[in-house]
Amino acid sequence: MMISPEQFVNLHENDNYYDLIEVKDELIRQIHAFEELSSPSGEADYTYNLVCLAETCRMLDERFQEILRSPSRLNNYKRNLHHAMKISVNDDYRFDRSVDALNECFNKHYKAWMQSGCFLNEEKTLRAWFPKMAVTENGKLKAQSKTKAWINTLSDDGMIIRAYSSVESVSSYTVEPLVTFGKFPKEPYRYIGTFLLDLETTKPNDLIYKRIATEVDLKPWRK
Secondary structure (H helix, E strand, O other): OOOOOOOHHHHOOOOOHHHHHHHHHHHHHHHHHHHOOOOOOOHHHHHHHHHHHHHHHHHHHHHHHHHHHOHHHHHHHHHHHHHOOEEEOOOOOOEOOHHHHHHHHHOOOOOOOOOOEEEOOOOOOOEEEOOEEOEEEOOEEEOOOOOOOOEEEEOOOOOEEEEEOOOOOOOOOOOOOEEEEEEOOOOOEEEEEEEEEOOOOOEOOEEEEEEEEOEEEOHHHOO
């Protein structure tokens, strides 16, 4: 059934993030179906319907951003993560604080967490990492954290994280996989992949991490 911008008015007050995701998936399916028509009948209706679909998608994107900017609305869909068996880079889970990611995903019960990393199991073979990605000011990269000199960047394809500092260096390396929740400027934390330090290319002041997984099995923490 065609969904027009007029019909979207009722959805616009919906705070259920996953309901809106399902609607957008259906819209995209309809757009693809229309675009595959080689000689559509009723050219005017065809154009109108395609414009309606594209406009509704745009309105949905705006609604997603409203939800992500509102902590109260964030909680409406973050609670669903308690029952999730995995988290993926394709998910839209967001976390205002690093401690929220630890508690929601890994069944921790911390009141606060101020460090940039946290071991996730007793064997200490898996660690969560919360890098703050660099901001751009006057065309130059600058560390987002005011207390750290490290400039963290994520490659455009999401495969490489580089942590560089001109004034600090590390004396030992983290060798366990890092379940990584990146914080980008003016955005909450989100899972961006599991990374591993590349010891062949890393230097004490220039750390290179390569993505080795795009999802995390959460079942071990759901017992």
